[in-house]
Amino acid sequence: MDEALWALGRGTGVVGLVLFSLAVVGGIVVRSGAPLPGLGRFGAARLHRDIALLATVFIGIHLVSLLFDSYAQLDVVDFFVPFLAAYRPVWLGLGTLAIDLVLAVVVTALLRHRIGARVFRFVHRGTYLLWPLALAHAIGAGTDAAEPWFLATVAACAVAVVAAVSWRLVLRARERRAADPVAPVERPRARVGVAS
Template sequence: MNEVMWAFGRASGVISLLLFTATLVLGIVTRSGRPLPGMPRFSVSLVHRNVSLLAVVFLVLHVGTLMLDSYAKLGPIDVVVPFLGSFKPFWQGLGTVAFDLVLAIVLTGLLRRRIGQRAFRFVHWFTYAMWPIAVLHAIGNGTNGTSGWFLALAGGCAVLVAAAVVWRLSARFVEHSGTRRVAEAYREGTR
């Protein structure tokens, strides 16, 4: 049974990385208001939200499975308080930091209407910190973190994220006009 938990913990972690990569890239595309090939513009945000939810499910499976695995020895405190773990505490702590950031992002997403757009956006920017922290956790703490196939996978994900972030920060990135109008109206209303 322990080998099954260990294998499922590894697999769910790798799937989480892939899904969070897709989520970050889709979030940037959503902000731009551009459609994806074969998909209307409005559905990009729905795909972003659904992939995000799926990423969180696999992250919870990753953490939950490792809590049940006798080899990983991940305790409830290790899940929320960084750098206290007994196995590679620094690398495990990075995973805990990434997990805590995901929790904050999910909670503010759920409370978006109550906390307001400004607070939601502020916390949502932490996605750009969560992703590389999670990748470092996977490389440093993962069983296959330094194997060729995983480094190639992580490198491919990094190229996708870097390209999306460079595009997001470039002068060519123009937010969808509806997004700009809402943001401008919001700023005018808060002055």
């Protein structure tokens, strides 16, 4: 039974990381205002939300399966208070911090209409911290960290997120330049009627 729980915990953790990476990329696309081909802005926002929800479900399964796995030696407190776990406390602590941020994002998403868009956006930006914490957790706590398939998966996730963030920064820089163009420098006018 422990082997099955361990395999379930590992598998759902990797799938959760992939889905969270896709959710981050989707969120960056949605925030940019660029529509996805065939989806439009509303469809892109819905896809982003659904992928993030699915990622949260997989991470929930990841946590529950490892809670009941005797090899992982986790307690419920390890899911909320970082760096207390008996097994790889630093790496599991990073995962705990990521879970705390996931909970904050989920709660603010559910209360978005009550707390306002400004608070929602502020907390939602925590995903820029959540994602690297989850990535570091996966690399440091995962028992498959040296496996080629795992390294390829992590590399693909990293490339996708870094590319999306880079694209968004370039797009934002272009938007700022277009909104605030530098005034052209006037050339000095030739004086008429002045002898040299």
